[in-house]
Amino acid sequence: MIVKVDGLVKRYGKLVALDYLNFEVEEGEIFGLLGPNGSGKTTAINCILALLKYDKGSIEVFGKPMGPDEFDIKRNIGLIMQNVAVFDELTVYENIQYFCSLYINDKKKVNELTEEAIKFVALEDYAKFYPKKLSGGLLRRLNIACGVVHKPKLIILDEPTVAVDPQSRNKILEGIKQLNEQGATIIYTSHYMEEIEQICSKIAIIDKGRVVASGTKEELKGMISIGEKITIETFQITEDQIMMLRQMQNVLSITYENNQLEIKSGKGKNNLLQVLHYMESNNISFGKVFTQLPTLNDVFLEITGKELRD
């Protein structure tokens, strides 16, 4: 077990930020903490890192209780935050070197690791640039390099792709996978479900400071009643016909907006066929048809009753 969070409670006055939060992270996982803004993800991370006091519960990292003076544990942790945490007065190379020096004593080793980190984030051409001269995406890559330069066993990334362009975002996600392949365990927090689905091997969905569901993405999707979402473009369907569709076997709900008929079906094999058959036999003309498997947003919606982006 790399991280074990047990019954964690954190209050800010009357506001309960973490409400008996529990989760465990196994070695080699990319563990995703998914939740809307304000759900308690960053607070949980700050507690794990012993930056923030908490009211109740316990946190173990690498099998030992985590505390501010646990330097042996800290030596093996890398942190990449949402805000870029570098010195404007130091160049790309000097920044990475500085943060590496906080962990490593040997100057030669520091320089080697700095070179490696620069290569890893592909900033070789920008080594002598000051942060202010870098674009947002490059700056995020520098931020990542500063957090992983000492080759930590546990890397915590707290919303590292906020306000990042798609190209840089893909690079960052690829980099995270690469770090995981090299042996690092990853904790990744985000409110972007696509990112979490893309890279995480295990996911905990968090809302109002509690884990509302956890497991692999398949396990999570298996927890909800929706099997698939069918979307059909149609211009002439009556309320009665929609009512008939609603009464079909396995149909959970139907909405019709902007000429798009969206049908959420339960788990089953012939959901689409029976819908199309009904429309054909009732002379309801239709255009584009497509189906979708449920997303993590559907999981969140079904469990909490609200959208992930609310």
Next chain:
Amino acid sequence: MVFQLYKSRLKCLFRNRVNIFWSYAFPILLASLFYFAFTDMFSSNNLETISIAYVEDVGYKNDMDYLKDVLEEAEISQGLPLFNVRYLNVEEASKALGEDEITAYIVNGEGVRVYVKKNGISETIVKSFLDSYKRSAYTIQAILMKNPDALSQGLLDDIMEYKSFTSELDKGAKPDITLTYFYALLAMTCMMAVNWGLDEVINIQGNRSSRGARINVSPIHKMKLLIINMLAAFTAHAAGICLLIIYMLKVLKISFGGQLPQMVLACLIGEMFGLFFGAAVGVWVNKSTGVQDAITTSFTLISAFLSGMMIVEIKGLIVKKVPIVPYINPVSLISDSFYSLYYYDDLDRFYVNTSILLFMSVALGVISYLGLRRKTYASI
């Protein structure tokens, strides 16, 4: 690791243009400004003989009137007369004044009146000179009314003799009011270290900056990092002070009484105070960085003001009205240390001042560390 971190902090500090401007360039600019302002204001070498006209109204001839003689005998320095006196009638004098041939003309009749064309230093000197003459003449006349023999008893010699009630020590240092400004400037520069101390603490507090959070997650002990960072700030700021001292000594030729090592020592202790004061504000004032900056800057400026940097008379006023303030005002303590080096034979006062400053610095250092060693934060 320690040297690498120290070197990196030095790079950060030397590349921080705002801090470098305020701690390096600004004091040099201000020192230059003081220098150019004061050399003109206080230099007697710039005084020149003033052309005036003397108009005597014979109808009011007074045997006891020596104004004409006094005007002719007044000197700027040995052999250089203060006035070039022309004897004219009123019309001639008025015409000469209109054509700028003379600065003023004096009509000595029922009273002594002075006529000038404009306001200026020369005109003020003529006016002040006559005011002084009138006071002395009135005094002499008043004494002679009571004691007609006073003149033969050496009254004039007594009146003209200026006595000093302070004795000059054999230090060779002449009192120089302009030094107050330069000393206060140097002291204020030391105190500008407050912003450097504040920055260092903000950088290593987990709840003040993202960098601080990242540093707090690393396995380095906070005390160790605080010492490294403060040492780097001390080095960088001390370099600025040394530069200012060299500039004042070599370029502006300001005299500091020849005790340079003690002076540098006072500066370094003052700088240490500034650093730890900034650190204490950073640790204990739980407000935004802007508020903390405002507190440190206000403190520096108010301290400088109370030590007489802006208005030199304030220093004396504070000593008279609130004598405790100079003992707790760091700028006063530093500038007063410089004074004691310049004016006094022994170093007692210097050591008292620097000891108080050192004690306050250490106390602030301890206070800062006590706050900083807080391991986790209630909120971030």
